[in-house]
Amino acid sequence: MLYHVRMDVRVPHDVEAATFDRLKAAEKARAEELQRSGTWRHLWRIAGEYANVSIFDVADHDELHAILSGLPLFPFMQIAVTPLARHPSAIA
Numbered sequence: 001m002l003y004h005v006r007m008d009v010r011v012p013h014d015v016e017a018a019t020f021d022r023l024k025a026a027e028k029a030r031a032e033e034l035q036r037s038g039t040w041r042h043l044w045r046i047a048g049e050y051a052n053v054s055i056f057d058v059a060d061h062d063e064l065h066a067i068l069s070g071l072p073l074f075p076f077m078q079i080a081v082t083p084l085a086r087h088p089s090a091i092a
């Protein structure tokens with residue numbers, strides 16, 4: 001199943017820069033791993049915002065939740081999920 005996911009990163013002011021840098025590095029490694037496996041199909045920065053739009057390809061809601069809640073930056077993100085169904089006019 002495909003899911004459109006928007007992630008908005010909210011950095012709390014009381015988090016140390018070094019701590020946040022470490023979490024960002026861990027997030028990058030995990031994002032790259034999930035992209036290589038085909039699970040994280042698209043990852044786009046929303047211009048002008050500390051946010052992304054992504055497409056995930058997973059078995060079901062439970063797998064998506066497990067992946068998203070396991071992301072290193074999960075505690076600092078607001079996440080909006082939209083399940084996608086095939087459009088009848090889509091040719092690909």
Ligand SMILES: O=C(O)C[C@H]1C=CC(=O)O1
Nearest residue numbers: 009027028031050051052
């Ligand atoms: O920067 C972001 O949009 C948040 C998060 C998603 C992938 C990643 O590397 O960081």
